[in-house]
Amino acid sequence: MKRVSLALLALAAAAPLRAQSLLYRPPNLGGTWVPDPGVVQFNFVHRFYVAPGPSHAVVNFPNFTLVAGFGHQVAFGAQFATRSIVGLGNGAQSTNETEVYARWRLHGAEGQPGFAVAVTPAYNVLAKSVDGEVGVDWTQGPLTLHGAARAMSRRLGQSGNGATAFAGGFNARLNPYVGVSADVGSFVSPTVRAAWSAAINFLIPGSPHTFSFHASNATSASIQGASQGIASPKNVLYGFEFTIPLHLKRFSPWFHGSPKPVTLGAPAGASLAAQVDMASIKFTGETVTISAGQAVRWTNRDPLEHTVTFDGAEPGSPPIPPNGSYVHRFDKPGTYTYHCTPHPFMKGTVIVR
Numbered sequence: 001m002k003r004v005s006l007a008l009l010a011l012a013a014a015a016p017l018r019a020q021s022l023l024y025r026p027p028n029l030g031g032t033w034v035p036d037p038g039v040v041q042f043n044f045v046h047r048f049y050v051a052p053g054p055s056h057a058v059v060n061f062p063n064f065t066l067v068a069g070f071g072h073q074v075a076f077g078a079q080f081a082t083r084s085i086v087g088l089g090n091g092a093q094s095t096n097e098t099e100v101y102a103r104w105r106l107h108g109a110e111g112q113p114g115f116a117v118a119v120t121p122a123y124n125v126l127a128k129s130v131d132g133e134v135g136v137d138w139t140q141g142p143l144t145l146h147g148a149a150r151a152m153s154r155r156l157g158q159s160g161n162g163a164t165a166f167a168g169g170f171n172a173r174l175n176p177y178v179g180v181s182a183d184v185g186s187f188v189s190p191t192v193r194a195a196w197s198a199a200i201n202f203l204i205p206g207s208p209h210t211f212s213f214h215a216s217n218a219t220s221a222s223i224q225g226a227s228q229g230i231a232s233p234k235n236v237l238y239g240f241e242f243t244i245p246l247h248l249k250r251f252s253p254w255f256h257g258s259p260k261p262v263t264l265g266a267p268a269g270a271s272l273a274a275q276v277d278m279a280s281i282k283f284t285g286e287t288v289t290i291s292a293g294q295a296v297r298w299t300n301r302d303p304l305e306h307t308v309t310f311d312g313a314e315p316g317s318p319p320i321p322p323n324g325s326y327v328h329r330f331d332k333p334g335t336y337t338y339h340c341t342p343h344p345f346m347k348g349t350v351i352v353r
């Protein structure tokens, strides 16, 4: 048991946070996070309430975020909400709220201890408002605390004057895969309800995806939308968020054909005794038998990365890119079972006599 939890901790410490993780951000705060260069992040928030009988109609509040990393800690993105409370006020012709934004993280990194600071200038198309947020978070062990100061030049839903708002929240990670979070956001001298949320967050093991179940009263995730809560006809919405990082280089086979072959591992002087292909997310030849001192070569025929990760103490491969190979020599007799870390259902065995 202890060994398992140590292994999980090691995994969590080693796994890079290339994706925006809901274990480090509560539902209604953008946080300080920017995607790595070449990564497009797609986050989907869906909230709803159920209308009273007899219709029991489900009324939906979908929100989409699409943001791309451009390097130098800079990201450009947009949020789109189809039923925004921002659009219910003065001057709104629609409830379709679009906010385009940039984010520059001046300091810190997601998942690292200490402070991170980011500025997020934005333009709310529905409100015709120049908005902005300064976000700060602080991580220590299982806890991340968040604060944000917001300003907008033309607040929709009210007189159209400018406004300022503040928000705060936290994430508490119970283990590397499960956490809880909550936040509040409110205009200064509010005439509308403050926004709030509470969530349970999950990292899906072996994947870059996180999701959360939440309760909240905010109808959109924009700077304006996350600063006010819906009051009628319901004041609690339930929902979820799912985060999907798209590594653009993953799509390079669409445009560039097969990538160049590379060989990893490749211990000198090893005689190759077996070849295992990784194809269609399977190890072909699930069991191979060799003699001590001989080597096995794995070749990745899939358009995505795989690993050869041994279940025992034997050191395994780094991520093997498409068209890449990995060669490993086995010096001691034994039965070596292994799997692929991103696809744990991929399994194989090497028997060394």
Ligand SMILES: [Cu+2]
Residues within 6 Å of the ligand: 281, 305, 306, 307, 340, 341, 342, 343, 346
């Ligand atoms: Cu795999």
